[in-house]
Amino acid sequence: MTAPATTDSEHDEVPTALDEGDRPPARRYGVLALAAMLVVGLLLGYAGGLLTPGLTRPGDTSVEAGFARDMTTHHSQAVEMSLTAYRSATLPDVRQMAVDIATGQQGEIGAMQTWLREWELSPTGSQPPMSWMSDGAAVKDGLMPGMATPQEMAALRDARGIEVDRQFLTLMINHHLGGIHMIDAVLGETDNAEVLRVARTMKATQQSELNNLRQLQAQAKG
Secondary structure (H helix, E strand, C coil): CCCCCCCCCHHHHCCCCCCCCHHHHHHHHHHHHHHHHHHHHHHHHHHHHCCCCCCCCCCCHHCCCCHHHHHHHHHHHHHHHHHHHHHHHHCHHHHHHHHHHHHHHHHHHHHHHHHHHHCCCCCCCCCCCCCCCCCCCCCCCCEEECCCHHHHHHHHHHCCCCCHHHHHHHHHHHHHHHHHHHHHHHHHHHHCCHHHHHHHHHHHHHHHHHHHHHHHHHHHCC
């Protein structure tokens, strides 16, 4: 599997593209608080991902390793989108949703990276992205299902006013749909109890968030 778009060191860092000096003090403190929450979420994810040693470990080309690597990349983009929405969205409920997604998925990144370390595997692999999925899910222009293109990410960063909310909600709905497709694949192919537990939690969370995102999308259109 080819290397994910992020590296192990990048997962341990909180994105910092925040123009602190250009913001009112209250917003700067809010950004700092979110950054602290992301760090805490990542550390809790590392702790929650600790596994009880078993007789066998997933191999480098296993479904479990592929899922952990690819979903880390997928989640990392969701965190980036959420940070942009938190900084710039206009609707309070959208900004709160962005906080929830960023902190939740950062914690799950920590758990998945812990699995790979416990399995004594690299955070990157030798197989192409999504090759672990038996349905042959397409990777288009290097992007997994639901992921935003570089152009879409740039447009989100450049958006102003309610357009930030609208673009974030559209992109995140697609992102979650793609993520759920990946989660369903690992649920159907693994018998690893810890991977099953975390994947089921991910799916329930993203399905609930999808409902809220769609409600907010209707509100933003109004």
